[in-house]
Amino acid sequence: MSPEAFDKSAVEKALRAVVDPATNKDVVTLGMVKHIAVFEGAIRIVLELSPHAASLQEQLRSTVDRAVRQAAAVAHAKIETLEIDFVAPKVDAPTTAPAAATSAASIQGEAGNPLPNVKKIIAVGAGKGGVGKSTIAVNLAVGLARMGHSVGLLDADIYGPSTPTMLGMDDVGTKSKGQMLLPFELHGIKAMTIGKLVDPDKALVWRGPMAHGAFKQLATQTEWGELDYLIIDLPPGTGDVALTMSQLLPVAGAVVVCTPQRVAQDDARRAVRMFQNLGVEVLGVVENMSFFTAPDGKEYDLFGRGGAEIMAQTMGLPFLGSIPIHIALRENSDSGKPLDNWKNPTMGASLDALCQRIEAQVKLAEMAGRTDRPTLTISP
Numbered sequence: 399m400s401p402e403a404f405d406k407s408a409v410e411k412a413l414r415a416v417v418d419p420a421t422n423k424d425v426v427t428l429g430m431v432k433h434i435a436v437f438e439g440a441i442r443i444v445l446e447l448s449p450h451a452a453s454l455q456e457q458l459r460s461t462v463d464r465a466v467r468q469a470a471a472v473a474h475a476k477i478e479t480l481e482i483d484f485v486a487p488k489v490d491a492p493t494t495a496p497a498a499a500t501s502a503a504s505i506q507g508e509a510g511n512p513l514p515n516v517k518k519i520i521a522v523g524a525g526k527g528g529v530g531k532s533t534i535a536v537n538l539a540v541g542l543a544r545m546g547h548s549v550g551l552l553d554a555d556i557y558g559p560s561t562p563t564m565l566g567m568d569d570v571g572t573k574s575k576g577q578m579l580l581p582f583e584l585h586g587i588k589a590m591t592i593g594k595l596v597d598p599d600k601a602l603v604w605r606g607p608m609a610h611g612a613f614k615q616l617a618t619q620t621e622w623g624e625l626d627y628l629i630i631d632l633p634p635g636t637g638d639v640a641l642t643m644s645q646l647l648p649v650a651g652a653v654v655v656c657t658p659q660r661v662a663q664d665d666a667r668r669a670v671r672m673f674q675n676l677g678v679e680v681l682g683v684v685e686n687m688s689f690f691t692a693p694d695g696k697e698y699d700l701f702g703r704g705g706a707e708i709m710a711q712t713m714g715l716p717f718l719g720s721i722p723i724h725i726a727l728r729e730n731s732d733s734g735k736p737l738d739n740w741k742n743p744t745m746g747a748s749l750d751a752l753c754q755r756i757e758a759q760v761k762l763a764e765m766a767g768r769t770d771r772p773t774l775t776i777s778p
């Protein structure tokens with residue numbers, strides 16, 4: 399059996415072997431299985447467990463882990479990662495806005511474009527955290543706005559929203575008009591972030607249906623107005639939010655951010671394959687932290703400059719450019735002043751070049767008719 403054949407129903411079947419001795423019923427029958435996602439050997443299972451039964455969590459986790467691995471071994475299927483998460487039956491919804499928990503099923507098959515006033519949607523993704531995905535998303539949004547476009551930035555990184563800091567809006571509260579959230583207007587863009595809706599300490603429980611609902615709410619219940627571009631900063635890795643986005647919005651394409659090292663490339667490849675599986679056009683790869691320029695002008699290839707470019711080439715993807723390690727880029731991110739990045743002519747030029755290449759790739763994808771609403775090709 400090929401790894402693909404070990405799908406959602408195979409996982410569910412394996413879970414039917416996990417039986418609660420008290421009731422003699424399995425976890426599926428008991429309705430404890432809230433979410434199963436299978437994608438290229440990566441499996442995620444979300445189980446509902448009452449806080450009263452929290453002491454059983456680790457035991458249940460190892461029983462489920464064993465059952466799924468045994469079933470996979472029997473099927474000769476390889477498991478790359480197996481994540482087992484728990485949610486409490488009633489998870490706090492965000493306080494500032496309504497109806498966050500929407501099931502994946504309600505998003506599937508949703509017709510029409512919920513953002514008809516947004517011309518182009520660009521997602522920014524990465525194989526893993528810390529490679530500068532949010533930095534690129536923020537500077538892409540601000541850079542396109544500097545070129546005269548009307549731009550929105552949606553920070554959907556539910557595991558570590560960074561735009562409140564990067565845009566300097568830590569102390570600003572959300573405002574709403576009826577059911578709609580008003581975006582923050584600063585640095586020439588409109589921005590909305592999950593960081594303003596969820597207590598960051600609770601962000602990790604936002605998986606499966608909660609992540610679907612949170613993303614949908616942020617995207618469609620924000621008063622974006624007319625936009626030329628909406629930039630979406632996705633969570634790192636492969637997961638629920640990208641799936642929801644691809645089902646909900648007509649995305650023009652995705653930009654994958656990668657650092658040059660081999661280990662980062664491997665993760666980025668997975669992100670590329672995920673977008674391709676979701677039917678989202680991959681606009682290209684950005685190499686961030688490409689090299690370091692010392693104050694004396696000498697350049698140091700700390701992480702193996704050019705690695706991401708080679709990866710792009712081998713995958714047949716456009717290379718969108720390299721952004722070096724700039725101390726000022728980190729400082730301006732930490733102080734929430736992205737426009738100051740253009741005060742350094744070299745950095746401003748590399749950011750402008752990146753924005754222009756991404757714009758060009760969006761146009762090319764449009765001309766080739768590749769930005770239609772995608773169809774779902776993985777099991778939710």
Ligand code: ADP
Binds near residue numbers: 531532723725732
């Ligand atoms: P991610 O979104 O991938 O988790 P971030 O964009 O939050 O990564 O970046 C992680 C950290 O690295 C931040 O402190 C950011 O300011 C810094 N950083 C990102 N890219 C660069 C760069 N090219 N030069 C200097 N610092 C950078």
